[in-house]
Amino acid sequence: MICYLLANQAVIITHMNKYIDIGVNLTGSSFKKDVAKVIGRAQQVGVTQMIVTGTNLLHSEQAIQLTQHYDSICYATVGIHPHDASEYSSDTVSELRDMLQQNNVVAVGECGLDYNRNFSSRKEQIHAFEAQLELAIELQKPIFLHQRDAHDDLVSMIKSCRKDLDKVVAHCFTGNIEEVNDYMLLDMYVGITGWICDERRGQDLQQAVKHISLDRIMLETDAPYLLPRDLQQKPTAKNRNEPCFLPHIASAVAAHMQLDDDQLITAAYDNSQTFFGMNGLS
Ligand SMILES: [Zn+2]
Numbered sequence: 508m509i510c511y512l513l514a515n516q517a518v519i520i521t522h523m524n525k526y527i528d529i530g531v532n533l534t535g536s537s538f539k540k541d542v543a544k545v546i547g548r549a550q551q552v553g554v555t556q557m558i559v560t561g562t563n564l565l566h567s568e569q570a571i572q573l574t575q576h577y578d579s580i581c582y583a584t585v586g587i588h589p590h591d592a593s594e595y596s597s598d599t600v601s602e603l604r605d606m607l608q609q610n611n612v613v614a615v616g617e618c619g620l621d622y623n624r625n626f627s628s629r630k631e632q633i634h635a636f637e638a639q640l641e642l643a644i645e646l647q648k649p650i651f652l653h654q655r656d657a658h659d660d661l662v663s664m665i666k667s668c669r670k671d672l673d674k675v676v677a678h679c680f681t682g683n684i685e686e687v688n689d690y691m692l693l694d695m696y697v698g699i700t701g702w703i704c705d706e707r708r709g710q711d712l713q714q715a716v717k718h719i720s721l722d723r724i725m726l727e728t729d730a731p732y733l734l735p736r737d738l739q740q741k742p743t744a745k746n747r748n749e750p751c752f753l754p755h756i757a758s759a760v761a762a763h764m765q766l767d768d769d770q771l772i773t774a775a776y777d778n779s780q781t782f783f784g785m786n787g788l789s
Contacts, residue, residue: 530727616651701735
């Protein structure tokens with residue numbers, strides 16, 4: 508909570524909540540010009556750490572570079588998004604394995620299945636996903652999942668190797684109660700974005716979050732995508748989401764889970780630190 512004494516323009520910070528944005532696409536072209544300012548704005552509102560999403564070899568490498576520039580602020584995931592699954596070759600595994608040994612690389616992903624657009628064929632997606640599941644098992648790294656219109660296939664693939672996997676998160680979850688229940692049965696974490704702020708598309712999700720265990724929820728913006736629809740504040744760049752909007756998303760999630768903001772924010776922060784093993788990192 509921040510108290511503003513407007514009369515003399517003094518600002519007293521009584522207690523600032525801390526947040527970890529577990530999914531930010533900071534390597535995208537829309538952040539090229541002002542990434543330092545974007546990170547600065549996030550820190551000003553208490554977003555102390557950001558997990559930069561790797562979606563293919565190039566973006567994974569760029570995510571690692573950001574972790575070097577912003578040590579102990581930015582962390583990276585490394586993986587091949589289902590859209591890029593057609594690029595997956597036998598060399599890809601060894602490149603990913605090398606990257607996953609680096610400092611501040613905290614998860615395999617994003618990887619998974621996306622049958623909505625099928626930029627890569629289903630067969631290619633399944634092949635690339637299987638290979639990344641094997642890598643996560645081999646290195647005992649957490650896995651950062653993307654799923655769209657492929658819930659049943661994804662669940663059956665996770666189920667078949669769940670006992671061997673370390674921690675698992677369904678990032679940018681937008682589904683319904685049944686889907687969340689499937690994930691809870693698989694002892695998975697769930698990442699919630701500003702999708703929940705959408706009064707039309709977000710209705711299923713608004714009900715589903717009530718079924719997420721408090722020790723399994725995490726928060727993310729998925730910036731620059733999914734700008735919360737009910738945001739009062741104007742984004743710096745038109746329609747571009749930023750990690751500084753995470754507190755707005757947190758309040759919406761807390762309201763739908765019928766929790767105090769502080770309770771949800773503390774839980775999500777602790778869960779994120781545990782999930783990504785950030786306590787022991789620099
Ligand atoms: Zn995704």
